[in-house]
Amino acid sequence: SQPSGCLQMNSLDEWVAYCRSFAAEGKCADYIPALANTNPSELGVCIIRPDGTVIKSGDWNAFFTLQSISKVFSFMAACIGRGISYVLERVDVEPTGDPFNSIIRLEMHKPGKPFNPMINAGAITVSSLLPGESPQDKLDFLLKLLENMLGKRPAINEEVFRSEWKTAHRNRALAYYLKETGYLELEVEDALEVYLKQCSIQVNSEDIAMIGLILAHDGCHPIRKEQLIPKEVARLTKSLMLTCGMYNSSGKFAAFVGIPAKSGVSGGIMALVPPRNRNEVPFQDGCGIGIYGPAIDEYGNSLAGVMLLRHMAEKWDLSIF
Numbered sequence: 001s002q003p004s005g006c007l008q009m010n011s012l013d014e015w016v017a018y019c020r021s022f023a024a025e026g027k028c029a030d031y032i033p034a035l036a037n038t039n040p041s042e043l044g045v046c047i048i049r050p051d052g053t054v055i056k057s058g059d060w061n062a063f064f065t066l067q068s069i070s071k072v073f074s075f076m077a078a079c080i081g082r083g084i085s086y087v088l089e090r091v092d093v094e095p096t097g098d099p100f101n102s103i104i105r106l107e108m109h110k111p112g113k114p115f116n117p118m119i120n121a122g123a124i125t126v127s128s129l130l131p132g133e134s135p136q137d138k139l140d141f142l143l144k145l146l147e148n149m150l151g152k153r154p155a156i157n158e159e160v161f162r163s164e165w166k167t168a169h170r171n172r173a174l175a176y177y178l179k180e181t182g183y184l185e186l187e188v189e190d191a192l193e194v195y196l197k198q199c200s201i202q203v204n205s206e207d208i209a210m211i212g213l214i215l216a217h218d219g220c221h222p223i224r225k226e227q228l229i230p231k232e233v234a235r236l237t238k239s240l241m242l243t244c245g246m247y248n249s250s251g252k253f254a255a256f257v258g259i260p261a262k263s264g265v266s267g268g269i270m271a272l273v274p275p276r277n278r279n280e281v282p283f284q285d286g287c288g289i290g291i292y293g294p295a296i297d298e299y300g301n302s303l304a305g306v307m308l309l310r311h312m313a314e315k316w317d318l319s320i321f
């Protein structure tokens with residue numbers, strides 16, 4: 001279902017209202033029991049420009065857990081703490097075309113190195129590589145990075161964590177396999193604790209828009225003028241968002257939206273528009289975009305959120321290609 005009817009609309013509020021009307025075609029993730037009761041018709045967006053201007057619409061202020069969006073942050077934190085080459089010896093940077101929680105390629109391609117840090121196998125590996133001895137040390141390193149970028153330390157939603165902890169059978173299977181092949185640097189339960197807690201970090205769309213903006217500017221906070229992420233880490237991360245960030249619909253997203261983005265099954269999407277040297281395009285200096293719409297599609301991406309991003313990209317000529 002294409003948002004063709006909304007091509008005439010000219011305000012973000014109208015686009016949000018239009019896309020929200022399609023949310024019922026999706027469904028809130030229920031394999032994590034605590035997410036099942038979310039209101040599926042919520043949809044919000046926050047856009048932050050490098051001069052600090054903030055544009056908000058809909059349920060932009062709703063809190064949600066990062067879920068897979070956290071994979072971007074743990075990857076950056078591991079690269080900062082352990083070095084890019086150390087991390088890339090243990091996780092590749094190739095898209096799979098398989099669902100995010102797929103186990104199949106781990107055994108198909110010896111020696112079982114996870115394909116990329118945006119699928120669960122790669123992300124659980126990366127969580128175990130974070131600097132620090134204990135799960136808490138590793139989580140603290142990640143939270144510190146987020147605190148540097150956001151100016152506040154985000155909370156962990158314990159209810160969501162406990163709910164997934166009890167039902168994370170497939171993630172446990174992945175972690176046991178990775179332990180056997182030597183990729184995990186922690187014991188299985190400890191690696192899962194770091195991974196599932198990072199997934200349960202709570203944010204709103206403004207928080208992820210801010211981090212998107214920093215990534216758009218190659219790791220530099222454009223308002224504070226501070227380099228918070230090394231440029232090479234930021235670039236590598238954006239390439240992974242573009243090729244693997246929307247699970248097994250990353251190709252379609254690159255083709256029809258054309259910007260780096262990362263989604264999570266709770267319905268968040270962090271996206272960014274790098275500065276472009278084309279004259280007279282909207283958001284020429286780049287921006288960070290945070291979206292929340294908990295009803296997800298068959299791939300696990302916010303259904304209304306992807307629709308909204310596609311519309312914004314068409315109307316505002318956001319594609320990087």
Ligand code: GLN
Nearest residue numbers: 067068100199264265300
């Ligand atoms: N915590 C979720 C899981 O491991 C994250 C997955 C996601 O957002 N795609 O299944």
